[in-house]
Amino acid sequence: MTIEFKGFTQDDFDTFLIDGLELRMTAIQERIQPKFKIIGEALTDDLSAMVGSEMHLHIARHARRTVNPPQDTWMAIAGNKRGYKKHPHFQVGLWDDHLFVWLAFIYELPNKSNMARTFLEHIDELDMIIPDDFVISLDHMKKDAVTKNEIDLEEALTRFRDVKKAEFLIGKHIDPTNPSLQDGDAFMQMVKDTFDTLIPIYRLAYQ
Numbered sequence: 717m718t719i720e721f722k723g724f725t726q727d728d729f730d731t732f733l734i735d736g737l738e739l740r741m742t743a744i745q746e747r748i749q750p751k752f753k754i755i756g757e758a759l760t761d762d763l764s765a766m767v768g769s770e771m772h773l774h775i776a777r778h779a780r781r782t783v784n785p786p787q788d789t790w791m792a793i794a795g796n797k798r799g800y801k802k803h804p805h806f807q808v809g810l811w812d813d814h815l816f817v818w819l820a821f822i823y824e825l826p827n828k829s830n831m832a833r834t835f836l837e838h839i840d841e842l843d844m845i846i847p848d849d850f851v852i853s854l855d856h857m858k859k860d861a862v863t864k865n866e867i868d869l870e871e872a873l874t875r876f877r878d879v880k881k882a883e884f885l886i887g888k889h890i891d892p893t894n895p896s897l898q899d900g901d902a903f904m905q906m907v908k909d910t911f912d913t914l915i916p917i918y919r920l921a922y923q
Contacts, residue, residue: 720754721754721755721903722898722900723896723898723899723902723903724751724810724815724892724898724903725898726892727747728747728751728810729810729811729812729815730812731743731744731747731748731789731812732785732786732787732788732810732811733812734785736785737781737782737783737785739785740785740786741785741786744778744786748810749775749789752775752790752808753773753775755791755808755903755904756775756791756793756808759773759793759808759904759907760772760793762911763793763806763911766911766912767795767918767919769795770795771793771795772794772795772800773791773792774791774793774794774799774800774805775791775792776789776790776791776809787812788809788810788811788859789810790807790810790816791807791808792806792807792820793806793807794806801822801824801825802824802825803825804819804820804821804831804918804921804922805819806818806819806911806918807820807885807887811859813891814859814890814892815889815892816861816887816889816890817887817888817890817906817907817910817911818885818887819886819887819911819914819917819918820856820885821876821883821884821885821921822856822885823880823881823882828876828877829878831921832873832874832876832884833877834920834921835873835876835884835917835920836873838920839870839873841916841920842869842917843864843869845913845914845916845917846886846917847864847913848865849863849888850863850864850886850888850910850913851863851864851886851887851888851889852867852869852872852884852885852886853883853885854872854882854884854885855883856883856885861885861889872884886917887910887914888906888910
């Protein structure tokens with residue numbers, strides 16, 4: 717664990733209240749991305765050991781934006797060096813009102829219907845793996861998510877299989893006031909524990 721990482725502060729979340737693309741991007745680059753680099757490198761090493769193959773860090777650059785400032789930002793860790801969107805990947809990121817920790821299966825996945833079929837075939841196992849306090853999102857562009865108990869898992873996975881733009885993300889939402897966000901070591905342990913819980917689902921996707 718690199719000692720430079722002290723955790724996330726309210727300033728990091730307030731980045732998304734800054735008006736204007738250029739000013740907000742500067743704040744993301746100066747406040748958040750250096751933290752992503754530190755924690756991302758440590759988490760990439762940990763995930764590589766956990767999954768038994770090399771994983772690679774990707775930090776969102778928001779390069780295609782020309783007018784609207786990003787409403788959230790993230791780092792992703794995937795098994796592919798060149799990109800992450802077409803692969804199952806692990807994410808840590810921020811909106812203005814929460815930090816998220818995801819295992820993400822997003823719409824760019826070329827074989828997501830096959831993965832969805834596998835998940836549906838193992839739905840009981842999936843239900844056992846996902847803790848009750850974890851949340852699920854069906855669209856990474858929207859900030860809201862629901863707990864496992866609030867969602868029909870079979871219906872969500874069927875939609876993930878059949879609808880081109882449908883997505884499936886599992887993980888945690890952390891409130892900015894959560895003490896673990898201000899403690900670098902506690903934060904890293906929380907993220908590692910979350911990823912450790914989700915790895916069986918990551919492995920299942922490749923069956």
